[in-house]
Amino acid sequence: MHEDGVEQRWSIGEVSRRTGITVRTLYHYDEIGLVRPQERTASGHRRYTASDVRRLYRVRALRRFGLSLEEIAAALVRSPDDLAPLRDLFTAQLAEFEVYAARAARLSEQLRGLIRQLDAAVMPDPDQFLQTLEMMSVYENYFSEEQRELLARRQAEVGEEAVTATKTEWLELVRAFKQHVEDGTPVDDPQVRELAARWQALTVPYAIDPRTDERISAATAALWRDHQDEISTRVSSQVAWLAPGDLPKIMEYVERARQAG
Amino acid sequence: MHEDGVEQRWSIGEVSRRTGITVRTLYHYDEIGLVRPQERTASGHRRYTASDVRRLYRVRALRRFGLSLEEIAAALVRSPDDLAPLRDLFTAQLAEFEVYAARAARLSEQLRGLIRQLDAAVMPDPDQFLQTLEMMSVYENYFSEEQRELLARRQAEVGEEAVTATKTEWLELVRAFKQHVEDGTPVDDPQVRELAARWQALTVPYAIDPRTDERISAATAALWRDHQDEISTRVSSQVAWLAPGDLPKIMEYVERARQAG
DNA sequence: GTACGGCCTCCCGCCACGGGAGGTGCAAGC
DNA sequence: GCTTGCACCTCCCGTGGCGGGAGGCCGTAC
Structure with a gap:
């Protein structure tokens, strides 16, 4: 490439300026054997050849795409042929x-x-916001990423209004059940059965497929089992007519009603 | 929250199962003081309280959003009030x-x-592809990220066809200049002047604003200055009528022609 | 008494370097 | 020949967020 035919050599500082790679990084590449200058001077100074510099450019280009140094090394070993x-x-x-x-x-x-x-x-209470964060984390513990995405997509499909409507009806059902719990209505009472049926129907719009629904249902049950205290506290803090200890009792009643139905 | 009023404590293993955080991570959070169990047993076993666990859930939620442990620590110190x-x-x-x-x-x-x-x-030669990679890296060395983005947007605006047309015309101009170089035409020849004018006009569609154009032009000149060998090799490998050593001579001639014009 | 599991601390490793300490090499100016 | 100053050298610690192992203690069940 140069008229005199003498292959040019560069010191590490010159290479650094040419390639925009820091000297420290060049040391590192040498150390791990990724780009090793072909020569050293008698005193140990690195002398990079043109092909070393070209290799550096290749490394830099591949690094930009987020490849690891190991991947790059492997790719550059074999790629000249393939x-x-x-x-x-x-x-x-x-x-x-x-x-x-x-x-x-x-x-x-x-x-x-x-x-x-x-x-x-x-936001009445900063603590309430932090509780929201906590519950997000709990939620993620019980549902896989895939399940969460499916549910989120489903929610987006049915629309925000429908979701709000579901929540509202759920609260109505809770209130109705609460009354029956207090009245001591037997779980096989027709009215209670109808409420249980409506309860069941709540999940229908969010169904995905039987297998997935089954798993989500199991995960939900586990979540409730392990965290009923926190959930009850949160819900009761948002509706005036519900005391913190109410929800577990109501849920137990609902469960019995469903088993009876 | 619990009827008996006795505050519950959990061992590190139980907490790990409840929160989905590995035991090793819990040790780590303790070590850096992010979540430190309020008690230890006489034998040194960690006892997590309900508030410790809640803090863990908050940390986990914030971590999911990519916040660093340091940021989380800072946020959780102040956030109860604010x-x-x-x-x-x-x-x-x-x-x-x-x-x-x-x-x-x-x-x-x-x-x-x-x-x-x-x-x-x-792709005739794997090496040629790797050269493309090298030149991408070189290119990025001379143009800032902002400049690259501006240019890319500009190119997208003028369209792929126009870009190809520009390249084609550039090659034609190079070929014409090559002839003049070989003929020894003086740089103030009217024909050469016209070619130089067309050369200048090539960049017009890609102009952004005077300041930016000025900088891009300077960066381009520097790139050419430092890498004319590689560029010449690449270009001449793609067109049959150009020898590797031709382009630098041609460019020098063009430069003199522009100065004369 | 012993087997087992859970817990403890200490420490090394990852990845791609950054940065500093402490020493050497080399050319220019006096 | 001596100093100045810069480029270069090697060695080593630090980063973030843990993973994983070694080696030892604790407590309970059989």
Whole structure:
């Protein structure tokens, strides 16, 4: 490439300036054997050749796409003959980006929701907001990411209004059940049976497929089993007519009513 | 919350099962003081209280949004009274997600382009593809991220066809200049002047604003100055009528022609 | 008495470097 | 020949958020 035919060598500082890679990083690449200058001076100074520098550019380009140094090393070993491994790496990385993007989009959506809540200033108690956070975390403990996504999609499909309507009807049912609990109505009473049927029907719009529904139902039961105290506290703090200890009793009654039906 | 009024305590294993946080992580949170169980047994076993567990749920929820443990610690110290810092954290995180998503989208687009190139199978030489990678890296060294994005947007605006047309005309101009270089035409020849004018006009569709254009032009000159060998090799490998050593001479001639004009 | 599981602390490892300490190499200026 | 100053060298600690293992203690069930 140069007229005199003498292969040029560069010191580590010159290479750093040419490639925009820090000297420290060049040391690191040398150390792990990723890009090793072909020569050293008698005193041990590194001398990079043109091909070393080209390799550095390749590494830098691949790094930008988020590939690990290990992946890059493996790709650069084999790729002179065969670009297939590189292609595989690219497609894998592309898939990863898409997964990340999807996750980031979901989290962003949730964050926007939380910020809206904070800005609404209807928050009576900071503690209540933190409880919301806690329950989000609990929720995620019982449902897999896939299940959560399915449910979220389902909720988006049925629409916000329908979801609110479901919540409202659920509260009505709770109130009605509460009355029956207090009155000591037997669980096989026709009225109670009808309430239980309506209770069951609440989940219908959110059904996905039998297998999934079964699992979600089991997860929900487990969540309730392990966290009825927190849930009861939260719900009763939002409706005046419900005491913290009421909900477990009501739920137990509902369960018996369903078994009877 | 519990009828007997006795505050419940949990061992680290029970807490791990309840919260889905690994025991190792619980140790870690204790170590850095993020969540520290309020009690220890005589033998040193950790006893978590209900409030410790609630704090863990909060931490877990905030972690999901990508907040660092340090940020979470800071937020949880102040938030019982004031949710403003938490709101700030959320908006900051949201902004970060957006930046990240934008970057991921750009990289994905580039990856798709590279994969298309690989699949096109017009690739005569694997080395040529790796050279493309090298030049991408070089390119990024001279143009800031902002400049690259502006240019990319501009290119998208003028359309792929127009970009191809520009490349074609550029090659034609190079070929014409090559002839003049070989003929020894003086740089103030009217024909050469016209070619120089057309050369100048090539960049017009991609202009952004005078300041930016000035900087991009300077960066381009620096890129050419530092990497004319590589660029010449690449270009001459793609057109039959150009030898590797031609382009620098031609560019020098063009430069003199522009100065003369 | 012993087997087992849960818990403890201490410590090394990851990944891709950043940064500092403390020493050497080399060329220029006096 | 001596100093100045810069580039370069190696060695080593630190980052974040844990994972995982070693080696030992505790308590209970058989």
